[in-house]
Amino acid sequence: MLFNSFQFFVFFSTFLVLYFSTPRGARPVLLLIASYIFYAGWRPSFLILLLFTTFVDYFSALAIDTAKSAVVRRAALFTSLTINFGLLGTFKYLDFLLSNIVGAAGFFGVELPPLALNLILPVGISFYTFQSVGYTLDVYNRRFPAERNLLYYAVYVAFFPQLVAGPIERASHMIAQYKAQRPTSPERIATGLWLVGWGLFKKMCIADIAAPFVNGVFTNPTSFNGSYTFIAVFLFALQIYCDFSGYSDIAIGIARIMGIDLMINFRQPYFATSLTDFWRRWHISLSTWFRDYLYVPLGGNRTTRPAWVRNMLVVFGVSGLWHGANWTFLIWGLWHGTALVLEDVVRRSRRLSPVAAAVGAAPAPLTATNVSSAGLAGAAAGLVYTLAAVLIGWVFFRARSFHDAIYILKSWTHFGPVSYGTFKILGLSSVELLLLVSHIIVLVIVDGLIANRPGLLRSARAGWILPMFGALVLFYDIMLFGAFGSNDFIYFQF
Numbered sequence: 001m002l003f004n005s006f007q008f009f010v011f012f013s014t015f016l017v018l019y020f021s022t023p024r025g026a027r028p029v030l031l032l033i034a035s036y037i038f039y040a041g042w043r044p045s046f047l048i049l050l051l052f053t054t055f056v057d058y059f060s061a062l063a064i065d066t067a068k069s070a071v072v073r074r075a076a077l078f079t080s081l082t083i084n085f086g087l088l089g090t091f092k093y094l095d096f097l098l099s100n101i102v103g104a105a106g107f108f109g110v111e112l113p114p115l116a117l118n119l120i121l122p123v124g125i126s127f128y129t130f131q132s133v134g135y136t137l138d139v140y141n142r143r144f145p146a147e148r149n150l151l152y153y154a155v156y157v158a159f160f161p162q163l164v165a166g167p168i169e170r171a172s173h174m175i176a177q178y179k180a181q182r183p184t185s186p187e188r189i190a191t192g193l194w195l196v197g198w199g200l201f202k203k204m205c206i207a208d209i210a211a212p213f214v215n216g217v218f219t220n221p222t223s224f225n226g227s228y229t230f231i232a233v234f235l236f237a238l239q240i241y242c243d244f245s246g247y248s249d250i251a252i253g254i255a256r257i258m259g260i261d262l263m264i265n266f267r268q269p270y271f272a273t274s275l276t277d278f279w280r281r282w283h284i285s286l287s288t289w290f291r292d293y294l295y296v297p298l299g300g301n302r303t304t305r306p307a308w309v310r311n312m313l314v315v316f317g318v319s320g321l322w323h324g325a326n327w328t329f330l331i332w333g334l335w336h337g338t339a340l341v342l343e344d345v346v347r348r349s350r351r352l353s354p355v356a357a358a359v360g361a362a363p364a365p366l367t368a369t370n371v372s373s374a375g376l377a378g379a380a381a382g383l384v385y386t387l388a389a390v391l392i393g394w395v396f397f398r399a400r401s402f403h404d405a406i407y408i409l410k411s412w413t414h415f416g417p418v419s420y421g422t423f424k425i426l427g428l429s430s431v432e433l434l435l436l437v438s439h440i441i442v443l444v445i446v447d448g449l450i451a452n453r454p455g456l457l458r459s460a461r462a463g464w465i466l467p468m469f470g471a472l473v474l475f476y477d478i479m480l481f482g483a484f485g486s487n488d489f490i491y492f493q494f
Contacts, residue, residue, distance in 0.1 A: 001041035003250045004203055004487060011038065012254065019258065024181040028155050031086065031178070031258075035160040039124070042164075046122040049087065054157045056083050057132045058150055061139040065146035080136045088129045093118050096325030122490050124164030126322060130289055132157050135171040137293055152178050161251040165244070165491045167265040167285035174262030177260050184259040190464035190471065195253030198446075202246035203489070204482030205439045209236040211487070212427025213396070221404050225416030229408045233391055236398050238440060239271065243490045244283070268451040269323045273382035275336065275343050275389055286322070313337045313439075323397070323494050328405060332396040339389050369483050435481050 001008050015034050022030050040047045047156075060080035067073045098115035104110045135156070138144040147153040154176050158172055217224050217232035246414055248265035255262045265285050272278035291300075298311045313334060320333020392409070399405035423433060 001038050002248065002488065004200060004208075005486075007041075016257070020184075027181055028151055028178050028254065031160075032151065032155050032158060035158040035163060038160040039158065039163060042123050043120070049122050049125070050128065050158060052402045053084060053087070053129065053132055054154050056080060057157075058147070058153050059134050061136050061146040062148070063141050064136070065223055065398070077136060077140045077212045081133065084129050084136075086131050086276070088125060091121050093321075093325045095119060113438060115301070121296070121493070126494050127166050127168055128157055128163060130286070131168050134168070134289060136292060140375075144170075144409065147171065147175055147188060160253075161254040162262055165247045165489055166283075167251070167263050167264060168289050169250055169285065173263065182259040184257060187255050187465040187467075190260060190467040192253040192256035193471040194467040194474070195249045195256065197253075197471040197478070199246040199249030199251075199253065200478050200482070202242035202249070203378075204441065204478055204484070204487075205466045206436065207239045207243040207246065207490075208483035208485075209381075209428075209432055209436045209439075213484075214239055216405070216426040218398055221399070221411070223281060224411070225414065226411035227418050228416045229411045230415070231418075233395055233398070233408065237391055237394050238272070238443075240394070240490055241266075242395075242443070247489045247491065270387065270390075270448065271451040272386050273379045275340050278386055278390060279336070286319070290319055294318065294383065309341050311480050312341055317342070328396045328399055328402060331402065331405075332393050335393050335396060336389075339393075389449045439481075 002009060009033075014028075017029060019030060019034075036047055036050075058082050060076045063076035064073050067076065095116045095118065098117070102115055135144070135153075139146045147156070151168060152175050153171075156169075156174050159169075159174070162169065214232050214236045217228055218236070221229055222231075234401045243381055245266040252262045252264070263285055265283060267281040268282065269281035272281055290305055295311055295315045300311065300312065301308055303311070316337030318335040320329040320332070320336075321333070321346050323329045323332075395404045395408050396402075399408060420430070423429070428436065
C-alpha cells in the first residue's frame with residue numbers, strides 16, 4: 001500500500017475517523033490492527049514473518065531482562081541475533097551468495113548449475129529487523145528495560161507510517177508515546193499535513209518525473225555520451241533524496257497527526273560542506289544505528305589509528321551491503337568510508353590550504369552573517385567537493401554493474417552534444433522538463449531556508465494557519481502536476 005496511492009488515501013482517512021472516535025486506551029489495539037492490514041496489503045505471507053520477528057524479540061528481551069545468569073542473557077541475545085540476521089540474510093543475501101559461488105567455481109573451471117532460489121524479499125525487512133534488533137541490544141546493554149506488554153511492543157515493531165522504510169526508531173523514544181497517547185491539536189494536524197504534502201511533492205513532482213530519464217540512461221549507459229550520463233547521475237541524486245526523504249516526511253507527518261513524534265531522518269544533506277557533515281544529515285536513523293550498535297562496539301574512535309580506519313571501512317562496507325546484495329553497493333559504502341578517512345587526514349593536517357581547510361570544516365550554514373567572505377568561499381568550496389564525492393558514489397549505487405559504473409565515470413571525460421529529441425524519448429518533453437526544473441528550484445529554496453534560516457521555519461510553524469495554507473498549496477500543485485501511478489519508493493527494495 002503506497003503512500004502515493006488512492007488506496008492509501010482511503011485507508012488512512014478511514015483509519016483517522018476510527019482512531020479519533022476510539023477511546024484513548026483502545027487506540028493501540030486499533031493502531032496494531034491497522035498496521036497489520038497495511039503490511040498485509042503487499043503480501044499476506046509477509047505478515048507471518050513480521051509476527052515471528054515480533055515474538056522472537058519480545059520473549060528474547062524478557063529472557064535477557066529477567067535472567068540471573070550472564071550465560072542465559074548471552075544465550076537469549078545470541079538467539080535473537082541469529083534468528084533475525086538469519087532471516088534477513090536468507091531472504092536478502094542467499095541468492096547473491098549462491099550466484100557468486102557458481103561464478104567462482106566457473107572461474108576455476110568447475111561448472112555448477114544455477115543455484116538461485118529466487119526468494120521474494122519481504123518489503124521493509126531490513127528496516128523492521130534493525131529496529132527490533134536495536135531494542136534487544138538496548139535491553140541487553142541495560143539502556144532500556146524489556147517491555148512487558150506485548151501489545152505496545154508489537155505496535156513499536158509494526159507502526160505502519162515507518163514500518164517499511166523508516167525512520168528506524170528506538171524503543172526508548174516510541175513505546176512511551178504509545179502508552180501516553182498524547183492528544184493531537186490543530187497545530188499538530190496542520191504541520192503534519194504540511195509534512196505529508198511536502199513529502200508527496202518531493203516524491204511525485206520531482207523524483208517520479210525524473211525517474212524515466214534516470215532509468216533510461218542507467219539501463220543502457222553505453223548508448224549515451226558523458227553529457228547524458230552526468231545529467232542522469234545528477235537527477236538520480238535528486239531522485240533518491242526526494243524519494244527517500246519524501247517517504248520520511250510523509251511518515252513523520254502521518255504520525256504527527258496522530259500525536260506521535262518520529263525522529264527527523266534527513267537534514268538537507270546536499271547543503272553539507274563536508275562528507276562528515278553529509279553523513280550527519282543523510283538517513284540519520286540508519287547512520288546512528290550503525291554508530292551505536294556497530295561502530296562503538298568495534299571501538300569507535302577510542303582506539304588506535306589503524307583500528308579506527310578499519311572500523312570506518314567495516315561500518316561503511318556493511319552499510320553498503322545493507323542497501324542491497326550487489327558488489328556495487330559494497331563499493332559505494334567503501335568509497336564513502338575511504339573518503340571520510342582521507343577527509344579526516346586532511347582535517348588533521350597542520351598545513352591546510354584554504355580549500356582543504358573548508359573540506360574539513362565544521363558544519364556551518366552558508367550565510368554571510370555567520371562566516372566571513374573567506375569563510376563563505378571556503379564553505380562553498382567544501383559544498384562543491386562534497387557534492388562531487390557524493391555524485392561519484394551515486395554512480396556505483398545506481399549502476400547495474402561495476403562495468404556500467406566505470407563506463408559512466410569514463411564518459412565524463414568527453415561530454416558531447418545533447419538533443420531535445422533524446423530528452424523527449426527518455427520522458428522529459430518540454431513540459432515535463434519545465435515542471436521538473438521549476439519544482440527543483442522550489443526544493444532548493446525551501447531546503448535552503450530550512451537549513452540556513454531555522455528560526456524562520458519555527459515562526460511559520462508557530463500556529464496552524466500558515467502550515468495549513470502551505471499544505472493546501474502543495475496538494476493543489478501535486479494534483480495538477482504530480483506523477484500518478486504505481487511508483488514504488490526506491491528504498492522499498494532495501
